[in-house]
Amino acid sequence: xxxxxxxxxxxxxxxxxxxxxxxxxxxxxxxxxxxxxxxxxxxxxxxxxxxxxxxxxxxxxxxxxxxxxxxxxxxxxxxxxxxxxxxxxxxxxxxxxxxxxxxxxxxxxxxxxxxxxxxxxxxxxxxxxxxxxxxxxxxxxxxxxxxxxxxxxxxxxxxxxxxxxxxxxxxxxxxxxxxxxxxxxxxxxxxxxxxxxxxxxxxxxxxxxxxxxxxxxxxxxxxxxxxxxxxxxxxxxxxxxxxxxxxxxxxxxxxxxxxxxxxxxxxxxxxxxxxxxxxxxxxxxxxxxxxxxxxxxxxxx
Amino acid sequence: xxxxxxxxxxxxxxxxxxxxxxxxxxxxxxxxxxxxxxxxxxxxxxxxxxxxxxxxxxxxxxxxxxxxxxxxxxxxxxxxxxxxxxxxxxxxxxxxxxxxxxxxxxxxxxxxxxxxxxxxxxxxxxxxxxxxxxxxxxxxxxxxxxxxxxxxxxxxxxxxxxxxxxxxxxxxxxxxxxxxxxxxxxxxxxxxxxxxxxxxxxxxxxxxxxxxxx
Numbered sequence: 013x014x015x016x017x018x019x020x021x022x023x024x025x026x027x028x029x030x031x032x033x034x035x036x037x038x039x040x041x042x043x044x045x046x047x048x049x050x051x052x053x054x055x056x057x058x059x060x061x062x063x064x065x066x067x068x069x070x071x072x073x074x075x076x077x078x079x080x081x082x083x084x085x086x087x088x089x090x091x092x093x094x095x096x097x098x099x100x101x102x103x104x105x106x107x108x109x110x111x112x113x114x115x116x117x118x119x120x121x122x123x124x125x126x127x128x129x130x131x132x133x134x135x136x137x138x139x140x141x142x143x144x145x146x147x148x149x150x151x152x153x154x155x156x157x158x159x160x161x162x163x164x165x166x167x168x169x170x171x172x173x174x175x176x177x178x179x180x181x182x183x184x185x186x187x188x189x190x191x192x193x194x195x196x197x198x199x200x201x202x203x204x205x206x207x208x209x210x211x212x213x214x215x216x217x218x219x220x221x222x223x224x225x226x227x228x229x230x231x232x233x234x235x236x237x238x239x240x241x242x243x244x245x246x247x248x249x250x251x252x253x254x255x256x257x258x259x260x261x262x263x264x265x266x267x268x269x270x271x272x273x274x275x276x277x278x279x280x281x282x283x284x285x286x287x288x289x290x291x292x293x294x295x296x297x298x299x300x301x302x303x304x305x306x307x308x309x310x311x312x313x
Numbered sequence: 314x315x316x317x318x319x320x321x322x323x324x325x326x327x328x329x330x331x332x333x334x335x336x337x338x339x340x341x342x343x344x345x346x347x348x349x350x351x352x353x354x355x356x357x358x359x360x361x362x363x364x365x366x367x368x369x370x371x372x373x374x375x376x377x378x379x380x381x382x383x384x385x386x387x388x389x390x391x392x393x394x395x396x397x398x399x400x401x402x403x404x405x406x407x408x409x410x411x412x413x414x415x416x417x418x419x420x421x422x423x424x425x426x427x428x429x430x431x432x433x434x435x436x437x438x439x440x441x442x443x444x445x446x447x448x449x450x451x452x453x454x455x456x457x458x459x460x461x462x463x464x465x466x467x468x469x470x471x472x473x474x475x476x477x478x479x480x481x482x483x484x485x486x487x488x489x490x491x492x493x494x495x496x497x498x499x500x501x502x503x504x505x506x507x508x509x510x511x512x513x514x515x516x517x518x519x520x521x522x523x524x525x526x527x
Contacts, residue, residue: 129485129488129489130484130485130488130489130494131488131494132488133488133493133494134493134494134495151491152491153490153491153492154491156491157491157493195485196473196474196476196482196485196486197482197483197484197485197486197487197488197489198485198489199489199490202486202489202490214396214476215476215478215482216474216475216476217474230388230393
């Protein structure tokens with residue numbers, strides 16, 4: 013697949029729009045080419061005339077005429093839904109859009125579904141969603157039920173504390189007087205329970221509830237993947253800050269139905285041959301955090 | 314069975330907390346419910362009024378909102394005793410209203426002549442209740458009362474959303490560990506079925522023990 017620059021992409025888009033409007037049958041007009049996206053200033057183009065033989069997921073997408081993507085909506089700058097404007101933004105969301113574009117579907121043909129962590133595997137197994145992009149850590153146990161493309165991002169468990177709090181600088185400072193909050197049953201809170209049994213924990217369904225509790229002073233730290241915390245630190249720069257180094261390794265992958273190797277190879281190819289698209293997506297969403305992160309190599313197991 | 318035995322530590326904590334919420338919340342509900350139920354049939358207008366307002370206010374509020382008031386509202390006013398204690402109070406105060414109504418229904422099954430006879434021999438209202446009315450009322454309310462407690466047992470799962478690790482939160486924990494969420498839920502359901510069977514057994518025993526010739 014050719015990757016043209018945005019400028020040419022735009023001109024191709026104009027031409028393609030004319031061509032597409034001219035042929036009502038929807039037959040391919042520029043095989044193997046790309047067109048621009050509906051959204052302004054994105055680093056990817058929408059592929060046209062995509063063929064993925066032997067991918068049940070892609071067949072389902074084609075029959076439906078739209079892509080259904082599972083995402084998160086409570087993680088600023090990763091997977092976030094602004095309820096006032098109804099706009100979805102974030103690194104994971106853009107990765108999801110990029111994959112949809114590579115399959116030939118633009119913003120208007122995407123249906124986002126917010127799926128809670130505990131329901132992700134089931135949603136993929138049932139075929140409720142075509143793929144899932146939302147801070148989804150690759151684990152061997154999960155691979156028994158589903159498959160992962162990627163990883164497209166590597167992070168680790170971090171800590172978020174109040175800006176004026178200097179007593180907690182890393183996980184070593186956690187003790188019986190520091191209450192830690194995270195999402196109910198999430199891996200980070202299980203880590204704390206297991207490795208720091210004396211540390212009191214609180215668990216809520218949403219990270220936002222934890223961050224609120226932190227700002228109110230009800231808890232002393234919020235723990236989860238550092239990428240999510242960076243997003244919150246960017247949202248409330250005056251109230252909270254991320255401290256310490258990540259003390260675990262989480263590799264985010266794209267969850268897809270088990271056994272759809274064609275789709276998995278397609279997404280892995282996209283990540284490998286994407287050129288600068290990954291960097292641009294990172295810059296768009298997490299650039300303000302000042303973190304310098306490189307795209308990880310994909311793992312074709 | 315791997316779902317259970319690979320994570321036995323978690324299941325043990327979850328089951329323990331579920332039972333703790335049930336017994337502690339149930340204890341509060343039983344004591345408070347008996348008091349409020351007695352208030353609603355008492356001759357004192359203020360007590361009757363208070364009982365009526367309390368029952369109607371709490372019983373008309375969804376349990377989740379009661380939990381919100383306790384888990385997030387209470388700590389704003391007073392130092393928090395911890396989410397488990399707050400959950401116990403939320404369950405106890407909510408379920409007490411149902412207990413009170415069951416008690417009131419039970420009192421109404423006792424013929425009014427019983428109370429009149431008790432008053433005629435000079436017993437106080439308290440004595441009439443504790444010696445004559447309630448012992449007879451309790452017998453007829455065993456089945457509806459047990460239904461209230463079975464509902465309480467299942468209501469404990471609401472606490473999962475309010476930072477208490479119990480059977481309702483096991484699914485989130487185990488799905489994060491890569492187990493199939495549906496199978497986990499199936500096991501949670503099995504545990505609840507067993508617990509409810511035990512309660513039904515207790516109910517039958519009580520009914521037999523307190524049976525009277527009518």
